[in-house]
Amino acid sequence: MLFIAWHSVAQENSSVSASHPVSKNDTLPLTSTSYTDRTLLNNRLFLYQSGNEITSAAQAIAAFKQGQFSQNTAGQVSFGFTNAVLWAVLPVNVNTVSNSQIGASLEISQAADTQNIDNKTSLKRVIEIDNAWLDKIDVFFIEGNEIVRREALGDTEHIERRVYNARMPTVSYAFSPGETFVVFRFVSQDPMTIPVYLSNEQAKKTVMLENAYFYGFLYGALLILLVYNLVLFVYLRERKYLLYSCYLFAFTAFNFTYTGHGYWWFWGAYPSVQQWLMPALMLCYITAGVTFTIEFLNTKKYLPSLFAKRKLIYSGLLLLALIMLIYGNQRFAILAQLVILTSLSLWMLLIGILCYRNGNTLAKFFVPAILLGTGGATVSSLATWGVVPYSQWAFRGIELGMFLEMSLLSVSLGFNFKEVYKARLSAEFTSRVDPLTNLYNRRAFSQLVYPLWELGVRKKQKLAVVLIDLDWFKQINDAFGHDAGDRVLELVAKTIKERVRSSDLVFRWGGEEFLLFLPDTSLQEATTLAETLRVAVEKETSGGIAKVTMSIGIASLAPYHQTAAENEESNLKSTDKTNEMSLHELIKSADNALYQAKQNGRNCVVAA
Numbered sequence: 001m002l003f004i005a006w007h008s009v010a011q012e013n014s015s016v017s018a019s020h021p022v023s024k025n026d027t028l029p030l031t032s033t034s035y036t037d038r039t040l041l042n043n044r045l046f047l048y049q050s051g052n053e054i055t056s057a058a059q060a061i062a063a064f065k066q067g068q069f070s071q072n073t074a075g076q077v078s079f080g081f082t083n084a085v086l087w088a089v090l091p092v093n094v095n096t097v098s099n100s101q102i103g104a105s106l107e108i109s110q111a112a113d114t115q116n117i118d119n120k121t122s123l124k125r126v127i128e129i130d131n132a133w134l135d136k137i138d139v140f141f142i143e144g145n146e147i148v149r150r151e152a153l154g155d156t157e158h159i160e161r162r163v164y165n166a167r168m169p170t171v172s173y174a175f176s177p178g179e180t181f182v183v184f185r186f187v188s189q190d191p192m193t194i195p196v197y198l199s200n201e202q203a204k205k206t207v208m209l210e211n212a213y214f215y216g217f218l219y220g221a222l223l224i225l226l227v228y229n230l231v232l233f234v235y236l237r238e239r240k241y242l243l244y245s246c247y248l249f250a251f252t253a254f255n256f257t258y259t260g261h262g263y264w265w266f267w268g269a270y271p272s273v274q275q276w277l278m279p280a281l282m283l284c285y286i287t288a289g290v291t292f293t294i295e296f297l298n299t300k301k302y303l304p305s306l307f308a309k310r311k312l313i314y315s316g317l318l319l320l321a322l323i324m325l326i327y328g329n330q331r332f333a334i335l336a337q338l339v340i341l342t343s344l345s346l347w348m349l350l351i352g353i354l355c356y357r358n359g360n361t362l363a364k365f366f367v368p369a370i371l372l373g374t375g376g377a378t379v380s381s382l383a384t385w386g387v388v389p390y391s392q393w394a395f396r397g398i399e400l401g402m403f404l405e406m407s408l409l410s411v412s413l414g415f416n417f418k419e420v421y422k423a424r425l426s427a428e429f430t431s432r433v434d435p436l437t438n439l440y441n442r443r444a445f446s447q448l449v450y451p452l453w454e455l456g457v458r459k460k461q462k463l464a465v466v467l468i469d470l471d472w473f474k475q476i477n478d479a480f481g482h483d484a485g486d487r488v489l490e491l492v493a494k495t496i497k498e499r500v501r502s503s504d505l506v507f508r509w510g511g512e513e514f515l516l517f518l519p520d521t522s523l524q525e526a527t528t529l530a531e532t533l534r535v536a537v538e539k540e541t542s543g544g545i546a547k548v549t550m551s552i553g554i555a556s557l558a559p560y561h562q563t564a565a566e567n568e569e570s571n572l573k574s575t576d577k578t579n580e581m582s583l584h585e586l587i588k589s590a591d592n593a594l595y596q597a598k599q600n601g602r603n604c605v606v607a608a
């Protein structure tokens with residue numbers, strides 16, 4: 001049936017000449033129990049790399065049988081950047097007769113692995129090429145002299161051409177008893193890393209499940225970090241968080257291109273998109289990395305020379321994008337950007353170190369984070385180039401490294417959040433406090449007093465306002481200097497603050513004027529306190545720079561007995577304007593009393 005299905009496709013290639021039989025040792029002996037686990041097959045492949053003379057699978061098999069292919073005994077996985085076509089042959093032998101052991105294992109009862117086609121028992125296996133970015137992958141299955149099946153698995157093909165639904169190019173085949181040649185033809189402008197795996201269906205499913213967990217965890221974590229940082233951006237309005245989210249997003253999108261998730265899930269129906277998305281998203285990732293580094297490390301402050309040149313850097317990236325577009329060669333684009341990607345990591349590292357040396361505490365997270373990311377990416381690149389032995393974990397180095405990098409950067413942004421929060425609290429505090437006397441300033445008045453005022457009025461409590469003005473203070477300044485005047489003001493503030501209740505609010509109301517807001521205090525109690533303060537300040541200052549006396553005016557809110565209707569109305573309008581007016585009037589009244597105290601010869605207390 002497979003033969004019929006693919007016969008028409010294979011017409012041009014269908015005659016295979018067999019001049020020299022292949023030695024038995026060269027073939028892959030396949031039994032129902034062999035190669036069930038996922039096995040890297042590269043050392044069983046025969047390779048032909050000497051040029052582009054071979055143009056069809058038939059020619060490839062002929063050349064193979066003439067001994068023009070050489071066995072990949074080193075198990076080579078990486079073939080670098082090459083425009084050349086790479087042909088590979090995998091000879092497979094399902095032996096049912098001569099070997100009793102093999103024959104015995106070929107029972108129909110091994111239903112998962114065997115299949116009965118035309119009364120012949122076949123062995124079903126899955127061939128997987130563990131690289132999602134290869135442009136063209138043609139796989140031919142040749143039995144006898146016939147090409148019985150051909151699959152086109154590269155990412156320049158429409159995804160619907162793939163019969164096997166998997167992220168990586170995969171084909172499932174039932175090998176008939178006897179000899180089958182699997183011929184591969186690879187073409188790509190990207191780095192040619194070609195790990196070929198053989199397994200049974202179950203093992204393939206297990207690997208897919210493992211990958212689903214791995215990428216589920218990776219993308220889940222990246223998504224959480226992205227949302228977390230977006231929320232922080234909305235809350236804190238700090239561009240750092242937005243840029244970090246963009247950096248995360250750019251990495252994830254770029255990752256989608258080379259892991260094959262993008263092709264598998266999104267743009268498989270538009271294969272030409274994939275070819276340009278890879279360099280385009282790599283460029284986005286680089287730009288996001290540069291912008292994030294400049295902002296995150298606050299280079300404006302810690303490395304101003306770099307900050308001044310940032311436009312030059314962005315222009316360089318734009319120029320690169322233009323050259324790539326005009327040059328129009330994906331291979332060039334990928335190569336150029338791989339060079340820049342490596343430079344980017346080293347650049348980020350260098351900027352991190354310089355900013356750290358210039359005192360940026362955030363850089364102490366940034367440097368190890370970039371080291372982790374770069375380390376992972378380097379391992380992956382080296383595995384891609386074949387410098388370190390290929391393994392799935394080496395291939396995933398970039399993702400693991402980036403995950404660690406992103407996590408560490410998130411920790412540092414959390415740390416930054418704490419710093420920003422502390423700075424904000426301190427800014428809020430300083431904006432409400434007078435730096436000379438450490439008393440509340442006038443700005444803090446409405447924030448602190450109105451709620452207490454509203455509550456006091458509502459609960460019909462006693463409230464008092466005390467206005468204090470130092471006498472002849474100008475003379476102290478004139479006689480001893482402004483600094484000496486400041487010391488006196490500090491001493492007066494301290495003396496007052498030490499003698500009031502913690503529930504009382506003390507404000508520096510003007511230059512040498514203080515206001516005390518005393519909740520739950522009657523006029524009588526406020527007068528007693530004012531008298532105490534007047535005496536204390538005179539006493540405390542008499543031994544210092546200059547003796548200071550104070551004039552004090554007091555006003556109080558006698559419990560304001562509202563009628564039931566008024567009460568209900570003020571309950572409804574808790575921010576009733578009349579309350580504000582009343583407070584204003586109360587202060588005015590204290591001010592009048594203070595004026596009276598000045599008129600009475602100063603150094604006295606007058607209650608309104």
Ligand SMILES: Nc1nc2c(ncn2[C@@H]2O[C@H](COP(=O)(O)OP(=O)(O)OP(=O)(O)O)[C@@H](O)[C@H]2O)c(=O)[nH]1
Binds near residue numbers: 473486489598602
């Ligand atoms: N050293 C110092 N002086 C201040 C400060 N704020 C206001 N002053 C001074 O306080 C003085 C207030 O002078 P006046 O308003 O004439 O009042 P006065 O000399 O205290 O006289 P009376 O209030 O009438 O008793 C001015 O000389 C201001 O310069 C300050 O923060 N430090």
